[in-house]
Amino acid sequence: AYPDIDAAVYSSVAQVDQPLLGMLSERMPLVIEIGASTPVPLEIRYDRARLGSDRLAGVVGAYSRVGRGRELLVVDAGTAITIERITSEGVHLGGNISPGLYTRTKALNHFTSRLPLLSDLEDLTLGFGQTTREAISRGVLQGIVYEIDGYIQALRAAHPDAVVYLTGGDATLIQETLRQEVCVDPDLVLYGLNEILEYNK
Template sequence: MNLIIDQGNTVCKVAIATEEELVQCYTFPHLSLRDAGQILSAHPSLEAAIYSSVARVDKPLLGLLSERLPSVVMVDEHTAVPLEVEYDRKRLGSDRLAAVVGAYSLAPRERELLIVDSGTAITFERVTSSGTYLGGNISPGLYTRLKALNHFTSRLPLLSDLKDTSLGYGTTTQEALSRGALRGLIYEVDGYIRSLRSLHPEAVVYLTGGDAQMIQELLEEDVYVEPNLVLFGLNKILEYNK
């Protein structure tokens, strides 16, 4: 059994996995040593772990994992992955790489891929039908857009809870902000997908991240939603490095 740890910008996701699938998932604001110890004790069959962080590396946590498990992989620019990578690995977030590996592992062979991860930032990653990760783009996520409008203006309020998912025109400032940010993001995602499918009509698109389900319901283009794509990809990377 494998222990998968993904420390993101806002939460830490943890999974227990077999070679092929995730069997149990947890979410923490931050994975403390106590939390990690309890997970390790609750799953004595664990034999390996993989650790990914877009923030600072938690050295005490890595030390605990190394003490308790025979094999621990920390994802960095040297970690082997099952596809060719043209992006600069020194500057590539491990969560982005894991999402790419996860989608590549799930998708039918010889299909062009687009992976969209929507959270604090929204990322667009391209993988060719021959298994080459060409690179990707980074754009502000939905709530990052709303925070920027509040921060860089004098009177626009900060919207912390987006309950209005209409794409129409707002009749209040709150509606104008929420609908404007959301409509812009939806058009952006649909635009990327249409651009790819104009060249490769059979291209497969995977959508993940905290806003994935809401975005999928508003898109005109068809996509697959995989909420745990990064965790799944990390598990594939761990298996590849055994």
């Protein structure tokens, strides 16, 4: 059906669909699974056996877009928030992980006896809430915004021209309230997967 496709890359933290993998391997000369030993175009100092393939792909995607010469921060905002640091020489120094928006609201509901579970943040303005629901919405959002702004400010204090990429399911929502300039790229991980594929051809 797609005769021009001669290579594939895949990444999964779940069990791989073996029939699908078999079909890909039969039809394509090159099928790459992202793993601890997959070659990538930059130096990784994080424990590769423990670095999620989505995080790795995001790092590669951002580095491939910017290249050497600029300090980088990659923020992936989803169920968890991951913040990755890449030097201007192309070295991934490591990253940090904290709870994402929904994970924080779920934790407040789960670990307290009376706070409601919010399926969506109901108030996206910064400031202090006037109701419990507003307080949760604003508190969770502001906590994340201040966290990310803090990382960006610390990096740009030393490297004013540093580039920050923001990706993930909550990227657009968070970007609207950040005080720092960032590049929002919802396809950064997919771009990184393609860059890893091209690097291994």
